Amino acid sequence: MNAPLRALRSGRRALPAALAALLSPPVAAQRRAIILASTTSTEQTGLFGHILPIFTRQAGIVVRVVALGTGQALDVGRRGDADVVLVHDRAAEERFVAEGFGGPRRPVMYNDFVLVGPADDPAGIGGNADIAFALAQIAAARARFVSRGDRSGTHAAELRLWLAAGVDPARGRGTWYREVGQGMGPALNTAAAQNAYLIADRGSWIAFRNRQGMRVLVEGDRRLLNQYGVMLVSPQRHPHVRAADGQRFVDWITSAEGQGAIAGFRIGGEQLFFPNATEPGA
Amino acid sequence: MSDFQDALSAAFALVAGQDPALAEIVGLSLRVSLMALALAALVGLPLGALLAVARFPGRHLIIVGMNALMGLPPVVAGLVIYLLLSRAGPFGHFGLLFTPSAMVIAQAVLIAPILAALTREVLEGMWEEYREQLHSFGVSSWRAVPTLLRDGRLALVTVLLAGFGRASAEVGAVMVVGGNIEGFTRVMTTAIALETSKGDLPLALGLGMVLMAIVLAVNGAAHLLRERVARMSG
Amino acid sequence: MRAGSGLLPLQVEGLGFVAGGVPILQDVSFRLEAGPPSVLIGPNGAGKSTLLRLLHGLLPPSGGVIRWALLPAEVARRRQAMVFQRPVMLRRSALANVEYPLRLAGLPGPERRARAQAVLGEFGLGDLAHRPARRLSGGEQQRIALARAAAMDPAMLFLDEPSANLDPAATRAVEEIVTAIAARGTKVLMTTHDLGQARRLAGDILFLHRGRVVEHAPAARFFAAPAAPEAAAFLKGELLW
Numbered sequence: 001m002n003a004p005l006r007a008l009r010s011g012r013r014a015l016p017a018a019l020a021a022l023l024s025p026p027v028a029a030q031r032r033a034i035i036l037a038s039t040t041s042t043e044q045t046g047l048f049g050h051i052l053p054i055f056t057r058q059a060g061i062v063v064r065v066v067a068l069g070t071g072q073a074l075d076v077g078r079r080g081d082a083d084v085v086l087v088h089d090r091a092a093e094e095r096f097v098a099e100g101f102g103g104p105r106r107p108v109m110y111n112d113f114v115l116v117g118p119a120d121d122p123a124g125i126g127g128n129a130d131i132a133f134a135l136a137q138i139a140a141a142r143a144r145f146v147s148r149g150d151r152s153g154t155h156a157a158e159l160r161l162w163l164a165a166g167v168d169p170a171r172g173r174g175t176w177y178r179e180v181g182q183g184m185g186p187a188l189n190t191a192a193a194q195n196a197y198l199i200a201d202r203g204s205w206i207a208f209r210n211r212q213g214m215r216v217l218v219e220g221d222r223r224l225l226n227q228y229g230v231m232l233v234s235p236q237r238h239p240h241v242r243a244a245d246g247q248r249f250v251d252w253i254t255s256a257e258g259q260g261a262i263a264g265f266r267i268g269g270e271q272l273f274f275p276n277a278t279e280p281g282a
Numbered sequence: 283m284s285d286f287q288d289a290l291s292a293a294f295a296l297v298a299g300q301d302p303a304l305a306e307i308v309g310l311s312l313r314v315s316l317m318a319l320a321l322a323a324l325v326g327l328p329l330g331a332l333l334a335v336a337r338f339p340g341r342h343l344i345i346v347g348m349n350a351l352m353g354l355p356p357v358v359a360g361l362v363i364y365l366l367l368s369r370a371g372p373f374g375h376f377g378l379l380f381t382p383s384a385m386v387i388a389q390a391v392l393i394a395p396i397l398a399a400l401t402r403e404v405l406e407g408m409w410e411e412y413r414e415q416l417h418s419f420g421v422s423s424w425r426a427v428p429t430l431l432r433d434g435r436l437a438l439v440t441v442l443l444a445g446f447g448r449a450s451a452e453v454g455a456v457m458v459v460g461g462n463i464e465g466f467t468r469v470m471t472t473a474i475a476l477e478t479s480k481g482d483l484p485l486a487l488g489l490g491m492v493l494m495a496i497v498l499a500v501n502g503a504a505h506l507l508r509e510r511v512a513r514m515s516g
Numbered sequence: 517m518r519a520g521s522g523l524l525p526l527q528v529e530g531l532g533f534v535a536g537g538v539p540i541l542q543d544v545s546f547r548l549e550a551g552p553p554s555v556l557i558g559p560n561g562a563g564k565s566t567l568l569r570l571l572h573g574l575l576p577p578s579g580g581v582i583r584w585a586l587l588p589a590e591v592a593r594r595r596q597a598m599v600f601q602r603p604v605m606l607r608r609s610a611l612a613n614v615e616y617p618l619r620l621a622g623l624p625g626p627e628r629r630a631r632a633q634a635v636l637g638e639f640g641l642g643d644l645a646h647r648p649a650r651r652l653s654g655g656e657q658q659r660i661a662l663a664r665a666a667a668m669d670p671a672m673l674f675l676d677e678p679s680a681n682l683d684p685a686a687t688r689a690v691e692e693i694v695t696a697i698a699a700r701g702t703k704v705l706m707t708t709h710d711l712g713q714a715r716r717l718a719g720d721i722l723f724l725h726r727g728r729v730v731e732h733a734p735a736a737r738f739f740a741a742p743a744a745p746e747a748a749a750f751l752k753g754e755l756l757w
Contacts, residue, residue: 033466035380035461035463040479044476044479044480048464049464062466064380064461064463064466064467065463065464066380066461066462066463067461067462078370079368079369079370079371080368080369080370080374081368081369081370081379081380182479183479184479185476185478185479185480185481186478186479188481189478189479189481192481207480208480208481209480209481209482209483210481210482210483211481238369240369240375240377411604412604412606414569414574414598414600414604415598415600415604417574418572418574418596418597418598419616419617419620420593420594420620421620429606429616433606433607433608434607436607513648
């Protein structure tokens with residue numbers, strides 16, 4: 001801790017030492033590593049903490065995860081600041097590939113979204129199997145609803161569901177519809193504090209601790225499917241992309257081994273993500 | 283109340299368990315913030331001293347600009363540095379984004395104006411007192427800078443602590459440019475933000491307590507150092 | 517020993533100083549010779565401190581000439597020192613304070629330490645050498661400031677009220693040092709409002725009133741029979757303005 005303080009005390013003598021300390025590279029900088037831009041749902045559930053060490057042990061490649069919303073993660077890829085992108089918004093992913101920023105897109109796994117709400121369920125939607133109908137009821141009751149509002153995969157999915165419900169939630173802005181513009185965790189914290197409904201990915205929900213009595217009210221509708229895809233950022237577009245190491249990761253996570261690792265990740269005995277790399281059209 | 287009890291026991295468990303991941307996070311936090319402090323001090327202290335002694339055209343503009351930069355929201359600083367360091371940005375070929383170096387740069391940019399402004403304030407009073415005597419010794423205003431920095435060192439320790447405090451408490455900028463990568467760019471504040479967003483409030487608060495303890499320890503060490511220097515030089 | 521060393525005699529002609537449109541000094545002319553201390557006296561606000569600062573080069577004159585015997589002003593400045601009414605102690609030890617100007621003068625480390633220690637010893641300040649200067653009493657600080665000036669071995673020393681606010685014992689200690697410095701051949705020009713001190717130290721008196729030198733005379737003659745009516749009134753203790 002003392003370099004600058006020492007520099008202060010002894011004046012010029014300590015300056016070279018302080019400079020040397022500054023210029024010395026970070027400890028882990030020399031290791032073989034790739035940057036993976038991904039989503040808060042995968043990072044915060046602990047999935048990566050479970051599967052990445054397995055990959056690193058086998059390949060000798062460290063995977064550094066920057067967890068963002070899907071939209072931001074794809075932007076990081078577009079700018080060339082990541083080597084691989086693993087996100088969950090199929091339409092946005094296909095746009096990314098079509099624009100030439102990376103790909104090809106490979107399906108990796110899925111789980112599902114759930115509609116979570118306060119225990120007393122003021123809009124009376126509990127047990128409903130039709131997500132569109134449930135959302136329409138929330139809108140009709142003008143019950144508080146928290147939206148990610150951050151261009152994330154979950155946000156995109158939520159907007160698609162509103163469309164299916166025939167409701168324009170933007171009209172509830174300022175009253176019952178609240179966009180927090182943040183990650184899944186902060187959105188869950190907000191909903192818990194405000195007794196509001198929200199759409200969450202199941203993984204984040206299971207890993208979330210501060211529930212304050214909230215519970216899952218609607219699940220199982222096939223429109224709640226949450227599909228993840230992985231893409232290498234285009235080395236043609238960004239020559240510095242660590243293409244070989246990145247490709248190795250893409251290949252591994254879609255291989256039987258990587259898929260097995262995903263299936264093996266559980267919280268309290270519950271499986272959070274379901275591998276489906278081989279499923280056509282996923 | 284039980285939230286705070288949980289936090290306390292979480293903090294205790296973190297420290298008592300000697301969690302290697304925690305040690306790594308704490309170590310990186312200190313490393314990044316101290317490097318940023320050193321970098322910012324190299325620029326901010328002489329600049330502040332110069333502004334205290336020198337009178338030149340544009341001085342007021344610099345002071346106003348500096349004071350404005352003191353209020354720069356960290357996220358904005360982070361975003362600007364993100365765009366500069368991004369592969370698509372002007373300094374992209376250094377590959378610094380999402381590394382501790384980027385965090386050092388971001389924190390240094392945030393605290394350099396603070397160090398310069400506080401240094402100017404501290405040294406202006408001293409310069410008022412010293413000016414005639416130093417001119418009598420034939421010391422020009424510019425050459426007085428090292429003397430002022432040396433003789434102001436006790437007050438400047440406080441200035442440096444203010445800078446260190448701001449650097450180590452900062453989360454917005456390091457989150458954006460560091461990416462909060464586990465085991466690589468995760469520091470105390472981004473870890474706290476992460477645990478908060480996971481809804482693990484006791485753990486987040488516990489980490490916050492550990493951070494507080496570290497900041498306290500640094501301040502205590504600086505205080506002892508000041509005492510020692512003060513006894514020697516008055 | 518050095519008898520002015522190219523500085524003396526000092527010739528001042530028509531010196532003026534204006535601050536914010538207000539004339540502080542007007543048409544000041546006099547000549548200083550090598551020898552015992554010259555003392556500037558006069559009522560408050562007469563311009564005594566300003567005159568010292570002009571001569572030392574801390575303030576630029578608005579008009580007039582300051583002519584050192586042989587040396588141009590810039591060179592002459594390096595042969596001068598000044599001690600202020602409130603001594604300016606750097607935040608370091610007494611010894612380091614004395615060493616500071618010596619280092620600026622380019623004296624190598626061992627030599628300047630030896631010289632600083634010698635001067636402190638000479639003035640009976642050796643015990644204070646390693647004390648933090650700013651923790652010393654006012655009288656001790658003033659003596660350190662004098663020692664610091666003396667260590668530079670100046671040809672000309674300006675003292676601005678060196679014993680203002682000091683008790684009699686400290687005043688006496690300061691006067692002893694001033695006498696010793698003058699005895700080494702340094703020309704002293706000082707201000708004081710203590711007429712007793714002026715009598716004890718002065719070889720000649722410059723009486724300043726409302727920004728002008730009204731009288732310049734040998735001390736004995738001045739105190740016995742001041743020529744200017746303002747000086748006479750001042751010596752009698754009448755209020756002048």
